[in-house]
Amino acid sequence: MRRALWRALPVTTTPEGRAIVTTVLDVELISVTKRYGNTTAVSDISLRIPRGSYCCLLGPSGCGKTSTLRMIAGHEDISDGDVIIAGQNVGNLPPVKRGTAMMFQNYALFPHLNCVDNVAFGLKMRGVGKAERRAEASKLLAMVEMEKYAARLPAQLSGGQQQRVALARALITRPKVLLLDEPLSALDPFLRGTMREELKRLQRELGISFIHVTHSQEEALALADLVVVMDHGIIVQSGPPQEIFNRPATAFVARFMGGHNVIRQDSGAVAVRADRCRIGMMDSALVGAGGIGGAVCSIEYLGTVVKVGIETETTGEVVALVPDDQFFASPLTLGETTRLTWATADAHPVTL
Incomplete structure (x- = not known):
């Protein structure tokens, strides 16, 4: 049986009594810019992410995707523009006030805490009692199929198992949006495929938006409802994965996504x-x-x-x-x- 979604989809009713699910944005970026001194890492980007989406920020190293993720999280200040999460402008709020949670590339598990206490740590920081937070942590470990490893330390887990614990820890505060910074890059190819399926399953069951930074075209195509291709600090194309792959807008997108020839003709270029x-x-x-x-x-x-x-x-x-x-x-x-x-x-x- 499917678990209940954490948040119900918004519904309006017509005069005839017919229910209509309305489109609501989980995240909106409005003319967001990030500068480091004289270097512009992200330049005037705007993006709308509907509620319950799996969004992949995709591009080569240095394209601005991680800076964008960190600005959404509040780990980087915004030079210009606005970040809206669930209808609230959060540009001046600290990370803990934004309704987001971050899953880092290196997992950042506490080596001296077992799996239950690693997962429960966020609730401990919020003053939740030990019994309650450990009970909630056990539920999250079960959700990621790690309940039988609850008493183990991180050093006693494989890379894939550590990732599942890190995912449970990120989810325990019940965020509106989960942010993932290249979460699969340290895994072997077989395990990456398995964890892709797991991430997509959890995103669908939880009904919240995931924003996932990756440089892997295959990963983005397999996971995303919305692919956002970035290059040199700007968004060059965004849309459903099938659209991005089949109809790249630029020669850069065609070449970066792979599987295309960009052929010069007298009238211009075709992919x-x-x-x-x-x-x-x-x-x-x-x-x-x-x-x-x-x-x-x-x-x-x-x-x-x-x-x-x-x-x-x-x-x-x-x-x-x-x-x-x-x-x-x-x-x-x-x-x-x-x-x-x-x-x-x-x-x-x-x-x-």
Whole structure:
């Protein structure tokens, strides 16, 4: 049975008595800027995060995503602009007054406290009695499937187990918004996949917004309802993950998200997904729709597909992901001249 949400969704009623769920924002950033001396880390960004969303701030190192998260949390002062959480301007409030909780990249568990007391620490700081806070901590440990490790110290836990404890500790104060700073980066690839599923499950069950900083495109696509791509301190594109991946607005987004070719043409530039491209005459129906010629410069067997790179004069290297059976039915060799083709419907313009 699903757990009850911590906060009910707002409902209005029409004159006819019909209930309508209204859209409410958990977080709104209005023209937010962060400067460190003469360096601008975040430049005049605005963002609206609806209630109950899983939002990923995505971008390369130094793009401003962590500074943005820390300004929401109150761990960094805002140089200009406003941060609104649940309808309240919190720009001048300390972190404890904002209704947020932060899960840090290094988990920051107290090494001398067992799991129950680590999770209960936030309630201890609020003056909650020992029995009550430990009972609540036990519930949170059960929620993250760590109840049987309640008496262990952090050093006796694996990385994934420590992360679950850190997550329970962040949630015990029942925040309006949970902030996560690259929480999966220290885990091995298999465990990252498992914890992605766990984070998404908890976010849906709790019904609160998660704002998750990551540099992993795969992580953002797997988790987010709202992907916010940042570069050089600005938001270059935001939207649902399918929109961001299938219709990148700029050449930067197309290249950063991966899986796209950005092809220069006389009329400008277009992005084409690599898995929608074909090589030579393997799909004659696409020949003439769009194409670019060059020499095969790389061949990588990836199991279900073969990644073929072609060096072109006008665009540099372009890539096709060819189904393995098609490739090996008519294999190419390095240095061979060929042509990359695509259907017109699979290309869309991007700004450089």
